[in-house]
Amino acid sequence: MSDDTRYLKGGPVAQRIMAEVKADAAAATAEGFPPKLVSITVGDVAAVGVYVRNQKAKAELTGIGFEERRFEADITASELEAAIHGMNADPRVTGIIVQRPVPAHIPIKAIQAAIHPLKDVEGMHPASIGNIVYNQLDLAPCTAAASVELLKETGLDLKGLEVVVVGHSEIVGKPIAFLLMSEGATVTVCHHMTRSVAAHARRADALFVAVGKPRMIKADMVKPGAAVIDIGINSEVGPDGKNRIVGDVDTESVKDVASWITPVPGGVGPITVAILLRNTMVALNRQRALYRTTFGANDKLAAE
Amino acid sequence: MSDDTRYLKGGPVAQRIMAEVKADAAAATAEGFPPKLVSITVGDVAAVGVYVRNQKAKAELTGIGFEERRFEADITASELEAAIHGMNADPRVTGIIVQRPVPAHIPIKAIQAAIHPLKDVEGMHPASIGNIVYNQLDLAPCTAAASVELLKETGLDLKGLEVVVVGHSEIVGKPIAFLLMSEGATVTVCHHMTRSVAAHARRADALFVAVGKPRMIKADMVKPGAAVIDIGINSEVGPDGKNRIVGDVDTESVKDVASWITPVPGGVGPITVAILLRNTMVALNRQRALYRTTFGANDKLAAE
Known part of the structure; x- marks a missing residue:
């Protein structure tokens, strides 16, 4: 697979984005505004440990501070909200992420909505979602934005593209739809109540799939030459008796029809x-722009 | 036209909604929470006068207080925002609407975003839009919600409906799309960059049109039996030399193909x-629910 140009691989795109982030973070830090991401875990950390370690390693590679805050599994929703309000007010914290899953008694949507929209780096606050609808596309839910980045790698013109x-x-399907509508694509959103997913899928220049059904999309559901983004x-x-990710x-069959396809994993x-x-x-x-418009001041330190 | 059952007329639907609002408003008022809508106009009131008078008359019919606040055309955006922040904090004001147009120096989106989401009766705050995406469908931009109400009048099952x-x-096309996605429809959004609007329109069980082009949708772009909502x-x-609304x-031609069509006007x-x-x-x-969850109290007056 390594030399097959049909594969849209995420690694190089991630590298390019991280290089941009690193330059941005260095500049902000030099101006006295070091970025710091706070990760909130509630309860069993092991379940999310591998994700958090990966986030921490990548953050540090790009010069973004990363701090883990762990809360006991029996914290109440109000206590957690209060802790988040404290982080909202803390100028040293510039971004907040809530690791999922959280215990069942914690209402995840209410917790995510408690994060100030200006510190909502996951793009999941209702106001963040609404801002995308209003064509402010630079901060979107991570998986949705990542999927759109991969489509852009194809070089296809998004204007008028049938998606x-x-x-x-x-947090995945709908934000992808708004992001691409704003870029000029003609977008159809299908789901489990759609009469014929195949009929729609077959006319797509770009097909995004995020349903959690292994190998649901077969070759006969894909338009020849399409770009297929598998989320x-x-x-x-697998046939060898071991677990595998698909x-x-x-x-295997779709790659003979599509012009581009994303490998899973990778x-x-x-x-x-x-x-x-990047978010x-x-x-x-x-946050800096709000400071400037509110106080009308150049926000570099006087010492510079 | 009056007896043609193909016409989806707005009047009876509006009457039914207003009757529900009236009962709701009476109950809230009896419990010590009278609803009050504040209308903000900036500059030339004549341009919006007819709309404001209509809103005021309907509000008063349903028992909702209506107060006009008029600001001079040369008010700055900051002054207007400060006035809105005052209304946000005023417990007697339960809803705020900004009448458009506003003078060119007033950034309308920033002003609408200054309204507290809990008082955003137009459904235009980014958080209000995001809440619809999160399937909280009871408060949506007025024209979008009105259009969906009319579709529901047909009795068509929205689950799996091709829209x-x-x-x-x-504030119209996109919110209609989310509202109907949440109700189970399969939704495609077309626009000026779409390669063939006709090709999409012809396969729609329900067709919504909000583009501002007189008579753009002809009979050959409509599927026989479709519901057509003209926004x-x-x-x-007109042929008589007088202005008319279309x-x-x-x-005239589409009504011979469609099963339902909305008259314009009406x-x-x-x-x-x-x-x-209703919003x-x-x-x-x-606002009352937030008060209850925050203070855990029954919010009826002690006197009752």
């Missing part, structure tokens, strides 16, 4: 953390 | 103000 998104989740991450037992697309996944870090810089720059 | 929206504006309001000179759909228009008043009650009820 079909299979899966209408609030699914499913674990299944996407929502039957990659497609959207690696870009997601890079987008989280951290977007958030910091919005 | 095409022509026009991707932030356009265009002024043109929609974006060529009603379709979506009359429902819009009713939705504004005012939703906003008030959210």
Whole structure:
């Protein structure tokens, strides 16, 4: 697979984004505004440990501070909200991420909405989602933004592009739809109630799939020459009896029809953390912009 | 036209919604929480006078207080924002609407975002838009919500319905798309960059049109039996030399193909103000719910 140009690989895109983030972070730090991301975990840290370690390593590579705050599994929602309000008010904290899953008694949407929109680096606050609808596209939910980055790698002109998104989740399918509508694509969103997903999928120049059904999209559901972005991450037992990760697309057959296809793993996944870090810089720059418009001052330190 | 059952008329729907609002407003007032809508106009009031008078009359019919606040055309954006912050803090004000147009130096989006989301009865704050994406559908931009109400009048099952929206504006086309996605429809959004609007429109069970082009949608662009919701309001000179209002759909020819069609005027228009008043009650009820969850108290007056 390594030399097959049909594969849209996430690694190089992630590297490029991280290099941009690193330059941005260095400049902000030199001006007295070091970016710092606070990671909130509630309860069993082991379940999310591998994700958090990866975020921390990548953040530090790009010069973004990363601080873990761990809360006991029996914290109440009000206590957690109060802790978040404290971080909202703390000027040293420039971004906040809540690691999922959280215990069942914690209402995740209310917790995410408690994060100040200016520090919402996951792009999940309702106001962040609304801002995308209003064509402010630079801060979007990480997986959605990562998927759109991969489509852009194809060089296809997004204006007038026929896009079909299979899966209408609030943080993946729908934001992909708004992001691409704002870029001029004609977008259709399909889901489990759609009469014929195949009929829509077959007319798509670009097909995004995020439903969590292993190999649901077969070759006969894809238009020849299409770009196929597979966002699914499913674990299944392979022919060798070991667990393996597969996407929502039957990659082996679809790659003979599509012009571009994302491998799973190795497609959207690696870009997601890079987008989280880019969002951290977007958030910091919005905080600085608000400071400037509020106080009308140049926000560099006087010492410079 | 009066007896043609193909016409989806807005009047009766508006009446039904207003009757519900009236009962709601009476109950809230009896419990010590009278709803009050503040209308903000900036500069030339004549341009919006007819709209404001209509809103005021309908509000008073339903028992919602209506107060006009008029600001001079040369008010600065900061002064206007400060005035809105005052209304946000004023417990007697339960809803705020900014009448458009405003003078060119007033950034309308920033002003709308200054309104507290709990008092945003127009549904235009980014957080209000984001809440719709998160399937909280009871408070949406008025014209979008009014259009969806009319579709529901047909009795069509929204689950799996093939919907095409022509026009991707932030406050009409896009919110219609999210509202219907959340109800289970398969939605495609077309716009001026779409390669063939006709190809999409012809496969729609329900077709929404909001582009501002007189009679753009002809009979050969509509699927037989479709529901056609015409949101356009265009002024043109009629054969008698007088100005008349026409929609974006060529009603005369399309009505022979469609099973349902909205007249213009008399379709979506009359429902819009009713939705504004319903939104005012939703906003008030959210304010009361926040009070209850924050203070854990029954919020009826002790005297009752």
